[in-house]
Amino acid sequence: MKKISVIGSGTMGNGIAHVFAQHGFEVSLIDLKQDFLDKALATISKNLDRQVSKGLIIESEKTSALSNIQTFTGLSEGVKSADLVIEAATENMEVKLDLFRQLDQLCPAETILATNTSSISITKIASVTNRASQVIGMHFMNPVPVMKLVEVIRGYATSDEITKQIMTLSSNLSKDPVEVNDYPGFIANRILMPMINEAIYSLYEGVAGIQEIDTVMKLGMAHPMGPLQLADFIGLDVCLSILKVLHDGFGNPKYAPCPLLVNMVEAGFKGVKTGEGFYKYTKGSKDLVVSPRFSK
Known part of the structure; x- marks a missing residue:
């Protein structure tokens, strides 16, 4: 080859x-x-x-x-x-x-x-x-x-x-x-996407804020990037698409995308690619700033 x-x-x-x-x-x-x-x-x-x-x-x-x-x-x-x-x-x-x-x-x-x-x-x-x-x-x-x-x-x-x-x-x-x-989500996304979805649900239900959720996973689980920042990096539209594949493929409600994720994608807030998701991204800056839409 x-x-x-x-x-x-x-x-x-x-x-x-x-x-x-x-x-x-x-x-x-x-x-x-x-x-x-x-x-x-x-x-x-x-x-x-x-x-x-x-x-x-x-x-x-x-x-x-x-x-x-x-x-x-x-x-x-x-x-x-x-x-x-x-x-x-x-x-x-x-x-x-x-x-x-x-x-x-x-x-x-x-x-x-x-x-x-x-x-x-x-x-x-x-x-x-x-x-x-x-x-x-x-x-x-x-x-x-x-x-x-x-x-x-x-x-x-x-x-x-x-x-x-x-x-x-x-x-x-x-x-x-x-x-x-070959089964829905394979291995990587079958495990990763429900974790990201659960992190979004935790935010949606007011359990903790964006930085708190990401900090727990980075410091407690040794993840290099928190799940909400990672979702922004992947693209929230991509995350939603994969969750739909999992939900349709297994017919299991545990894979149902969080309504907050659905709303963000429909509104055009897809993460890094659009400049804003859970965090706000400014060209030339490496500072991680929570989107003002989620500020307390």
Whole structure:
């Protein structure tokens, strides 16, 4: 496997492209507009600069990594010779199903199709292709260049051979792959999202304030970031989407999204990406300031 196509150049897509390119793979980064791709390349370059400044890589390795990335606004051109395609588009079922229908037609028969979905069924995605045994989940963690985990999710029909290849590939990226089976939320989000949801419920019910909740989890449970700050970082819309997948998939009320989370997303307060969630984010400032909407 040498040629990797990554669909989607947002936070996860550019991070995935970064890691593969840094490890010598030929990467085709695909998105709808060249502006999106230019922004992604600028982000990758900045993150590589950070690695150089920390002594993790040298300048020539940065140059080599950037030279390994080509950008495309056309899907067919970007995937026509791929050994592996990784879809990192928006966390929307219909968008993903449509993409995988197209990929099944456009890619060579031997191409492995992977998705970076954090919760959507691999089995469902694979069902719209004629290569279900070659469809798999590769759930990278954000920020991709830093986080070591890759959650490798087997769909119901994913073959042993493909799973083995993706586990080995992930290890070759200096990641730690963990194999799990395809059920709602997989492992990471099946455990993480109910915790975040419970933290939001605790705020909603007035048990404690934002900083108090986050401080308890940071100091008491040794979490590097409190659950409400983490929700902002992930994106409250993404958290809501995953909770809906869990709620629909299991039919269990314990996964029902907190009404406060629903209201915040509907009002457009989605966390870091919009500048305000549980905390307020000011460009250029690292200070963690509670949103004035939650001030006592």
